Amino acid sequence: MTSHVTPDSAVRGVGSDGDRLDPRHSPTPPPAAATPAPRPTKRARIRYNRTESRWGYAFVAPALILFAIMGIYTIGYGLALSFARWNGFSPNWEWVGFQNFTDLLFGSKTYAPRVQAAALNTLWVCIAVPVLTIAVSFPLAIILNSAKRFQGILRSVYFVPYVTTGIAVYLAWQYILEPNGAINALLKALGLGSLSQPQGFLGNPDTALPTLIIVLVWSAVPVAMLLYLTGLQSLDTSVFEAATLDGAGWWRTNTAIVWPLLRATTGIVFLLNLRDALQGFQIFLIMTNGGPGNHTNVLGLETYRLAFLSELAPTLGLASALGWMLFLAALAIALINQRLEKRAQ
Amino acid sequence: MVDLAPAPTARRAPAASPYAPKPWYTRVFSLSGKTVVGLILALYAVVSLYPFAYMVSAAFKTTDEVNAGNNLIPANPTFDTLIDTWNRLHFFDYFLNSLLVTGATTLGVIVIYSCAAYAFSVLRFRGKTLLFRLFLVLLFVPGVVTLLPVVMLENEMGILGTHLGLILPFINGSAPLAILLLTNAFNAVPGDLREAARVDGAGELRIFSRIYLPLARPALITIALLTAIPTWNEYQLTRVSLNDPTRYTLPIALQSLQQGDTVQYNTLMAAALIVVIPIIILFFSLQRYFVNGLVGAVKG
Numbered sequence: 001m002t003s004h005v006t007p008d009s010a011v012r013g014v015g016s017d018g019d020r021l022d023p024r025h026s027p028t029p030p031p032a033a034a035t036p037a038p039r040p041t042k043r044a045r046i047r048y049n050r051t052e053s054r055w056g057y058a059f060v061a062p063a064l065i066l067f068a069i070m071g072i073y074t075i076g077y078g079l080a081l082s083f084a085r086w087n088g089f090s091p092n093w094e095w096v097g098f099q100n101f102t103d104l105l106f107g108s109k110t111y112a113p114r115v116q117a118a119a120l121n122t123l124w125v126c127i128a129v130p131v132l133t134i135a136v137s138f139p140l141a142i143i144l145n146s147a148k149r150f151q152g153i154l155r156s157v158y159f160v161p162y163v164t165t166g167i168a169v170y171l172a173w174q175y176i177l178e179p180n181g182a183i184n185a186l187l188k189a190l191g192l193g194s195l196s197q198p199q200g201f202l203g204n205p206d207t208a209l210p211t212l213i214i215v216l217v218w219s220a221v222p223v224a225m226l227l228y229l230t231g232l233q234s235l236d237t238s239v240f241e242a243a244t245l246d247g248a249g250w251w252r253t254n255t256a257i258v259w260p261l262l263r264a265t266t267g268i269v270f271l272l273n274l275r276d277a278l279q280g281f282q283i284f285l286i287m288t289n290g291g292p293g294n295h296t297n298v299l300g301l302e303t304y305r306l307a308f309l310s311e312l313a314p315t316l317g318l319a320s321a322l323g324w325m326l327f328l329a330a331l332a333i334a335l336i337n338q339r340l341e342k343r344a345q
Numbered sequence: 346m347v348d349l350a351p352a353p354t355a356r357r358a359p360a361a362s363p364y365a366p367k368p369w370y371t372r373v374f375s376l377s378g379k380t381v382v383g384l385i386l387a388l389y390a391v392v393s394l395y396p397f398a399y400m401v402s403a404a405f406k407t408t409d410e411v412n413a414g415n416n417l418i419p420a421n422p423t424f425d426t427l428i429d430t431w432n433r434l435h436f437f438d439y440f441l442n443s444l445l446v447t448g449a450t451t452l453g454v455i456v457i458y459s460c461a462a463y464a465f466s467v468l469r470f471r472g473k474t475l476l477f478r479l480f481l482v483l484l485f486v487p488g489v490v491t492l493l494p495v496v497m498l499e500n501e502m503g504i505l506g507t508h509l510g511l512i513l514p515f516i517n518g519s520a521p522l523a524i525l526l527l528t529n530a531f532n533a534v535p536g537d538l539r540e541a542a543r544v545d546g547a548g549e550l551r552i553f554s555r556i557y558l559p560l561a562r563p564a565l566i567t568i569a570l571l572t573a574i575p576t577w578n579e580y581q582l583t584r585v586s587l588n589d590p591t592r593y594t595l596p597i598a599l600q601s602l603q604q605g606d607t608v609q610y611n612t613l614m615a616a617a618l619i620v621v622i623p624i625i626i627l628f629f630s631l632q633r634y635f636v637n638g639l640v641g642a643v644k645g
Contacts, residue, residue: 048469055549056470063461063520064476070517074494075486081494140389143382150386155636156629157390160397163628166578167596168617171603172396175403175610182399182415218392226636250378279487282580286600303489308585316493323490330485 082320087312094314100321111306111318117294118302121209122278125298128213130273133220134266140221141228142254155229162222170286173215177201202288205295212283212296219283220276224269231265232258263344271337275330299326400621403614411611430615438591439598440619446511446594447576453516454523454572455565461520462527463553467539477524484521488581496586506588514582519572526571530564531557566634570627577624595620 082100084093099107104115144154161169176182177200184196197204201211235258243253259266281300284290290297290305299322306319403411405422430436464470465477495514499505504513534557542552558565580596587597599616602608628635 048471052468052549053470056464056468056473059460059464059468059549059553060476062457063480063524066457066513066517067480067520070495070498070514071483071491071520073498074491077494077497078490140385143385146382147386154386154390156632158393159628159632160393160625163574163625164397164621166575166620167580167599168578168620169396169400171599171613171617172400175614176396176399180415182395182417185415222393230636275485279489281489286580300487300489303487304492304581307489307493319493320490323487326487327485327490330487331482334485 078320078323081317082324084317085314086316087314088316089312090314093317096317100317101325104318104322104325111315114294114297115299115302115322118297118299121296122298122300124209125213125216126274126277129216129220129277130270132213132217133224133273134269136217137221137224137269138228138259138262138266139254141225141232142258144225145229145232155226158225159222161219165219166282167286170215170283174202174287177211179203203292205292208288208292208296212287215287216277216280216283220273224273227265227269228262231262235261264341267337267341271334274333278330278333279326397621400614400617403611404618406611408609408611411609411614426611426615427618430612430619434598434602434612434616436595436598436616436619439593439595440623442508442592443577443594443596446508446515447573449508449512450515450519450576451569451573453512454519455569457516458520458523458568459527459558459561459565460553462524462531463557465524465528466531466534467536467557468549477528480521480524482521484525488518492582492585495582499586506586506592508592510586511579511583511594515572515576515579519568522571523568526564526568527561530561534560563634563637566631567637570631570635573627574624578620 081093083095083097085096085100086093103111106112140158144151144158147154178184179198179200181200183201184198187193187196197207201207239257239261240253243257248256279300281298281304284296284298284301285304288296290301303319303322303326306315306322398417399415402417402419404427405424406419406426407421407423408426410419410421461480465473491514496505499510504510538556539552542556547555578596579594580600583594583597584600587593590601593601595616599613599620602616603613
């Protein structure tokens with residue numbers, strides 16, 4: 001999502017040409033086409049038109065001002081806090097250098113094991129959610145694409161999980177996952193009573209995390225399916241005509257031709273879901289709050305708990321440090337993805 | 346050989362549309378294939394709607410019935426639970442609060458970031474690339490990192506716990522996606538239009554509002570939806586910043602309802618239904634723009 005979006009006219013090595021214009025130039029500036037950026041050397045240069053520049057800054061100003069207030073301050077504050085120890089109430093911060101980071105990773109006997117357990121759970125979520133989302137949405141998109149009637153209605157119905165994602169639908173999931181809930185009843189009715197969970201799916205430590213993963217996949221499938229569907233509809237159909245003439249069946253056509261052609265879509269779906277799996281924690285906060293017994297604790301939730309749910313313990317710096325590690329991980333994944341994408345092209 | 350040859354053609358002929366060549370896949374799904382396809386599609390429709398269906402079902406049940414079992418169709422459907430939740434539990438007030446926060450946030454995002462995207466897409470000024478990349482990197486800052494500093498900052502500014510204290514960080518949080526999507530949309534507008542308008546003497550504001558904004562309408566609606574849906578459902582920042590129950594938005598009201606001791610599932614699901622219905626209506630009335638805009642955003 002981040003690649004190929006650089007504005008075309010923006011150039012890296014900007015020279016001093018922008019100031020060279022006469023400050024008393026005519027009030028009606030020449031059209032931009034009349035001053036094309038000359039590119040005499042390898043380093044491209046841009047001539048900045050004063051009026052246009054001013055408009056440029058004026059148009060960006062509201063976004064920048066808001067960012068300066070809400071963004072720069074909070075990011076700077078969070079970054080500083082990650083090197084300090086503070087409980088949120090005492091007047092002073094105690095500067096501890098990188099100790100928050102080392103405490104979280106291995107140093108502290110209380111926090112490191114919790115973080116490691118949460119990291120393991122996060123790892124499961126990060127692998128399972130993108131993989132399962134792709135495994136469901138790719139075939140679903142192919143099948144939906146082949147449906148002639150009801151395609152529009154079905155697409156709308158499939159989008160309900162995305163639209164309703166949030167506390168309301170998580171509470172509905174909780175309701176049907178209860179010990180006496182609809183899922184257990186359904187399993188018994190289907191003769192699969194051995195799969196039902198007397199403690200409820202979220203109450204059993206062994207089924208809680210897989211259940212949440214399934215709910216996450218359920219929420220993630222709509223957008224992924226839509227992306228695959230548009231990918232499919234933009235493919236050149238003559239390829240399939242040829243494949244069918246050569247005797248390739250349905251399975252072979254989709255695995256050997258469609259799947260490789262949609263690799264870029266798969267990359268986007270994977271990256272989007274990986275980022276959400278790494279940082280998201282709302283569903284864990286609402287549906288299990290990390291329980292039972294920390295079996296569904298993930299790094300995002302651990303950060304939130306350290307920041308807001310640890311009473312007077314001086315854990316705010318730890319929370320900040322953990323959050324920044326999540327940021328670095330997400331950025332690293334995005335950069336690796338961009339590199340791979342470039343190599344693939 | 347002679348016997349076999351006409352058979353497939355004869356079978357294929359009546360199904361073929363007289364107007365268009367058959368797509369490649371129709372050949373693959375013959376009679377039995379069609380049934381399998383229909384079954385899979387219907388099954389996933391059930392999966393998609395399953396929790397929602399039980400939400401609706403419980404919302405129309407009486408307390409006795411919701412405690413008795415899991416039948417999907419209520420025996421004596423009643424509007425009482427919904428009406429009760431709407432009036433006595435003040436969900437009408439929470440609804441108005443949510444409407445205010447979501448509306449103001451969406452409007453702010455559209456106004457502020459369409460301007461910024463116009464600058465990033467069309468205008469040339471120093472530092473543009475750097476600023477653009479700065480906003481994009483924000484996409485990867487986890488919300489949880491800035492949650493605490495935002496609370497601290499708003500406490501100092503005196504807006505913690507107010508609706509403004511929610512709207513400002515929500516707008517700022519939508520910056521990366523809105524700028525990315527709208528810049529892509531403006532990039533798709535032919536530059537000749539702008540040149541022609543300039544020759545006719547139109548200024549930047551006029552070009553922006555009369556040419557670029559109307560042409561980018563699908564992208565604007567997409568961004569409005571991509572902002573409104575998460576803002577309507579926002580829970581994390583709202584939960585840690587709102588203390589005054591009269592300012593609660595719907596998700597927080599729902600959560601405090603859940604934490605009450607005596608609440609029954611029919612009331613809880615009625616409240617949940619009140620939360621999701623507006624967003625479902627909004628989404629389906631604007632869906633066609635959303636699909637195109639989202640695809641454009643990701644392809645850019």
